[in-house]
Amino acid sequence: MLQSFLQNILNALQWGSFYSLIALGYCLVYGVLLLINFAHGDIFMVGAYIAFFVSMVLLGKYGAMAGLPGWLVLTLAVPLTMILTAVVGVTLERIAYRPLRRKGVNRLYVVITALMCGLILENGNLALLGASRKSFPTLIPVQVYTFFGITVTNIKLMVIGVAFLSFLLLHFIVTRTKIGMAMRAISYDRFAVPLMGIPADTIIVFTFVLGSGFAGLAGLFFAMTYPVIDPYMGALIGWKAFIAAVVGGIGSIPGAFAGGFLLGFVEIMVVAFFPSTFRDLIAFSILLLILSIRPTGLFGVARRTKI
Amino acid sequence: MKRLTVPALLAAIFAVLLWATMTGVLNAYWQSVIMFMGVNVILATSLNIINGNMGEFSCGHAGFMAVGAYVSSLLSVALFAKSAVFGDPLLSPDLAVWLFPLVLLAGSLAASVVGLLVAIPSFKTRGDYLAIITIAASYIVKSTIENIGVIGGARGFMGMTGVMNAMNDTAKLPWILIWVFLGTVFSVCVIRRFIYSTFGKGVDAICQDEIAAEIMSVNTDRVKLVAFMVSCGLAGLAGGLFAHILGYVNPGTFTILKSTEIMVMVYLGGMGSLSGSVLAAILMTLLIEYLRDAFGFINTFLHYISVIPDSYEVTQVWKWVLIPLLLVLLMQFRPEGIMGRRELADVFPGLRKFYKFKG
Amino acid sequence: MALLDVKEMTQYFGGLCAVSEFSVSLEPGQMVALIGPNGAGKTTVFNLISGFYKPTRGDILFKGESIKGLKPHQVTGRGIARTFQNIRLWFEMTVLDNIRIAQHHALGYGLWDCFLRTPRYMQSERAIEDHAMDVLTRLGLREVAHEYPKNLPYGVQRMVEIARALSIRPALLMLDEPAAGLNSSDVEGLIKLIGDIHKDFGLTVWMIEHQMDVVMTLCSWIKVIDFGATIAEGGPAAIQNSPEVIKAYLGDDTI
Structure with a gap:
């Protein structure tokens, strides 16, 4: 009993890590621009595909170069995937969001654009690469360790470790560095920041680099853990990571991180006791409940309207 | 004369449609296009109350459509047709013609009750958060349907053709076309009356300044509740009609893509413009039908001029790239849509001669 | 009996005491002012009374009944x-519609009447429209009834906002800085307008105002607050000479 409980906790930690990593991206962009980047889940999907192609090329599967050993491929794939995914995110910012921001249109239009960009990425990918699922190559052999009847794989440990490290890094950037301070300043007053001599657009691009980069990282590790990728993988997990961010109180980095793990735990526990088809139903119901009771999430702070 | 122009015009269109269908001038394909046009008009105009007039961002309209579709389909099949799920009909199939509107009404009532899932959180929550709630609500609906095995779960539910046949046995008329037509006219009329009343204008007031509305005696909670319930209820009506046109329903139809399709119509038409939504729904239906044919042609053409590799086929999937792209471009270059916040009578003041315009 | 009786109303925002033990009693037909330096908590008092916030402590009686928590x-x-400090009209609809919507409290029908266009609905809509036009006529705004407020000059927007508040048929009219942003000739017009409204509609008027000519000409009683606490009250002459008030506005001259 205790064993299966601990095993579930471990699984939940891993599952929650993905949510956390994606939720951090939502949270960064929201924290700075007050924009829900609805395309973020699909950027995660694109990240997984980028990781797939990067690994395949590096492994020499396409014949472009001699194959490298798996561990080296992984080491190279991490930065490459992050950079390439960041490029995708920034491109989106440049061609879709920034012109709208410049025009100073209703915030709603930016949100709609974000949602539509997500659909374009999703379906564009489907149209270009086809609906067939791709199986991700094995980069490092899976090793199973058993402690007191609990099984852990090296990938699982790696995922959890990466999630924690990413959180610490992002938290450090946002709270302790000058650029982080500028990010927070933009979220308070986007119009005053350029007047103080801070290049707002640069900061916003940096935010998208960070958010998308970590989505790419999540995509890579997700593909390593569940080695099948398809164009729709980002949609649902993206929505749920968003739930996690909202539950934690969107805009708060520790909130997003905690929310991700919370959702992971809830889902794993639901699956432990109910049929697995109930998972989404319960996850979304929890979101609805939390937002109805506490619209600002667990860690969020309401902004007072002035009249 | 002013009072009679619009009813007379509608009656004429109705008569022509009926005649064209009965004599076979209008083939089955165009009949279905016209019916989907009607359903889309209901969907777009009802979503326009929320996304246009109230200025909220509901992206779960398909969920409410699903509720209406399932409830009215289950009811109509249980009452009027023989099916594997419910066995023999509970009522005589002869009654189908007379009771069908009630079945549709039950579907829309159910949808508006489910609309409470969104309406109640909307008291406290606005904007992006409410958008999430609508998405969550539509996922909850879809996921619930998929988890109820009795009504087919993810495989869907069918048997509505039996109901249509029962109506045909009573009188040989294109019944579903008649219902879609009446449903569309009913919806547009109801919405028009609602949003032009002082009560309904409260919705616009909430959009423009919610605090001022609340302090200037508008019971914002009640107005929001009513607006959401009317909007969701009509989506349910559209769902009921949709299910009976197809003869089957499948939860996979009511995804975020379906909601997106409806949103495109609303924003294309212009937020808060009723006539804009009607126009955009008609245009979008034609566009989507056109794309269906066009992709085959584009595919052949692109292969002919050897732009794309032989192994690659341009297919329907591109539709879902083009439609969101259309909306993105719309947001960039003409975010107010075709009509903006105006109505047909504002654009063509000459029309005021023909119908009473109050607003 | 007093029309409005505010008893020791106190409001905290987090740890900040925005309004402290605020008491006031308004007799029907009075015209009074609430003044104080910026950030003194004047608008918060109005927000508390109009129900936008619920006071932490104290009670608000209107016509003898508690309206706290409504x-x-x-x-x-x-x-x-x-009215509001910054004009809060619905700028994207006509002036007439602005007034019509403010009649929601007097709506004599429900949703079904509105769908079916019942006699009740028609009658109520007609009454609302007549009343709205009547108010606009009395304030000399009839010509702009079908204009959009966004296209009107600032001074007219202020008037429309006052018209909207009046159309509610209030017993108490609270004006939050009615003269803010107006030039001196507009202010003269405003003083006359408020005086006329006060007489014609038989209202009690309570205003927050920084322009002393408005306050001193119109109001018979003035209450001064600073940092949420009442520091002086009395007639115009008394307030002008009150050392407390001078200190609050100009600072302590002992420095």
């Missing part, structure tokens, strides 16, 4: 109307 639209329905 929603803003309920408070307005009881007969307290107000």
